[in-house]
Structure formats: C-alpha cells, structure tokens
Amino acid sequence: MNDQDNPRLDAETKVAEVDHKAELRLWLRLLTCTTLIEAEVRRRLRRRFDETLPRFDLMAQLERVDTGMTLGEVSRRMMVSAGNVTSLVDRLVKAGYVERRPAPNDRRSQLIRLSHRGREHFGRMAAAHEQWVAELLADLSERDLAATMERLAKVKDSVSAAIARAGREEK
C-alpha cells in the first residue's frame, strides 16, 4: 500500500510535484473517524430523543450563554452558513426550545437563547451524549486521550494558519 513501492504512480506524479500521499491519508483517516462518530451519534439522537444532530449542536452552542447570542455568533461557532442558522433557529423557535429577542444596541441583530423547556430538553440529551462519546472512545486510556488531543491541536493549528494565509492572499 506504500506509494514508494508503486513505480507507476512514481512515474506519473513525479512530473511536476512531490508526493503528498501521507497528508492525504491522514486527512482521509480523520474524516473516517469523524464520520463514524457523527453517524452513530446522529442515529442515537434520533432513536432515543427523536432529535437531529444540527439541532442538538445549535442548542449546545446556546447552552453556556445565558444572556443570549446573535445568529452570526452561532454561525461562526458552528462553522455553518448564516442562512443555515436562520432556518435552524426558525424550527427550534417553533418547537419552543429557543427564544428570540431584539439585540439592545443593534437593530439588525437579535439575541437567541434556550427557553426553559429547551434547557431541560437539551440537558437530558447532553448527559446521554456525553455517555455515548465516552462509550465510543472507551478503548482509549487517559494518556491516549491526552496525546491525541495534542496531535489534533497541531493539526488544527496547521490548518488554521494555512487558511489564514490563503485568505490573506485572496485579498
């Protein structure tokens, strides 16, 4: 499976650029891990709480901030588009889990926060969610967890820096 052992690939790719298969493999493995966990969490949220992952994620953002949060803040934190947040919030408001109110200083803006009912609903799910993730990562020791965190910190820093560079060059 090592590309160094594959003369055909060598010959074809050596034309213009060096080989970056190791980076590619890392990215694919990262994606696999995330997709596996995400799919399982989604399945359990649906089955046990009849709830979807995006709604859970949005409520998770709101949970820590009692005073409320603007839609833009939610959008940045969740790393999803603004239009997405608009419709997601619409549905959560309709379900009675989230409340909107105008922002004090900015008439373009509004603050959203969990309703009392939303807070209870989320609390139940969050407890289960934490157990699920622990169950999925149960074979990792405390040291494994710490070491993997550090590795991923490096990944995150590298990616963030590269994106910042790309954004700067785009102008």
Next chain:
Amino acid sequence: MNDQDNPRLDAETKVAEVDHKAELRLWLRLLTCTTLIEAEVRRRLRRRFDETLPRFDLMAQLERVDTGMTLGEVSRRMMVSAGNVTSLVDRLVKAGYVERRPAPNDRRSQLIRLSHRGREHFGRMAAAHEQWVAELLADLSERDLAATMERLAKVKDSVSAAIARAGREEK
C-alpha cells in the same frame, strides 16, 4: 477550563455517572479539525472547478476500480445512505462523468464507473486536491503525520468496536 476545578459541575454530575469531559473534548476537537479542512476543500473545489465535495468524493471512490462498482458498495465506502447515492449518481450521469450498466449476475444491481470524460475531470481535481491537503497540513513533519495516523488508528478502532457492540446488542 478543567472540569476538576469546577465544583458546580462536580456536584451535579456526580450523582449517577463519572466524568467524561476528556472524551467529549477530544470528539469536539476532532470535529473541528474535520470541519475546518472540509469547508476549505469545499470552497476551493467550488471556486476552481465549479464542483461540489460530495460529487468529488463519489468520483474518488470510483477512480480506483476500472471494472465498476455497485451503488451499495459506494454507499458503504462513503458511509452515506443508499438513497443519497442514487441521486448523486443521477446527477453525475447527467453531467457525463459516470456511466451505469447492469450488473452481470444480479438484476437488482448495476455497476457504475467513471466515463473517460469523468476520469479526466477527476484527475485534474485530484491533483489539486492533494496539493490543498498538503498545504493545509504543511506544518506537520513526517513524524507528526505518522504519529497522528497512529493515534487516529486507535480512535477508529475504539469507535468501530463500540459501534459493533452496540449493533450486536440491538439485535
């Protein structure tokens, strides 16, 4: 930020279950890394090739297998639902990048593969894609890459095993 330092959380969670914040944090970091990379790749695919990530991913699955692949195989490899693959393939067939033909032994099934045009199209994107990922992970040394791969192998194994257990218990 350490939960051991937070007496309120301690008091509330100690009722029934131990603390699993380390696992939760790891999951969130994993998700952040993946989301960052994914969003940037998506942006570049769109900008430079007017192409979407799911279409790219599907073509990537088809690329290695010249003889063709069933929809079910694609669905399992991409870890997405079967219905999703159906519509994705429909669009790629319409675009002329993918061909369908009946499977030889099974009349329920069909084999899909890249058309000549699809192969060329994908080849161009794949080369750029590999460069992009390498750029995003540029701050990781060869040793970093290898070590992170190993860490993620453990994560993947743990998650897979837990999902298998859960599936077995579900019956």
Next chain:
DNA sequence: TTGAGATATTTTAATCTTAAACGATTTTCG
C-alpha cells in the same frame, strides 16, 4: 419448490446545507 428473509435500489418527505443576492443597519474614514 416455495416461501421467508435478506439484499439492492429507488422513492418520498422532511430537513439540512451552501452560495449568492438582497435589504437594512451600522461603522469607518475622508
């Protein structure tokens, strides 16, 4: 052989998601 169960794909309905365009408001700065 035949019927039960498994498998492959499609369809449907609802939700999620993005990118892009838009209107309203605020901020910046000459």
Next chain:
DNA sequence: CGAAAATCGTTTAAGATTAAAATATCTCAA
C-alpha cells in the same frame, strides 16, 4: 457630515442528506 464599506439577518435556488417505506430480486433451507 456623508459616502463607501462592512456587518446582520433573510431569502432563494439548487443540491445533499437522512430515515423509512416500497419494489424488485436473490438466497437458502425446509
């Protein structure tokens, strides 16, 4: 001040995604 630029949220159109039900076919064992 006042115009230009930035920001906030929404809308729109297209596509992506899932879960669940439906259809067709296959497999296997009684």
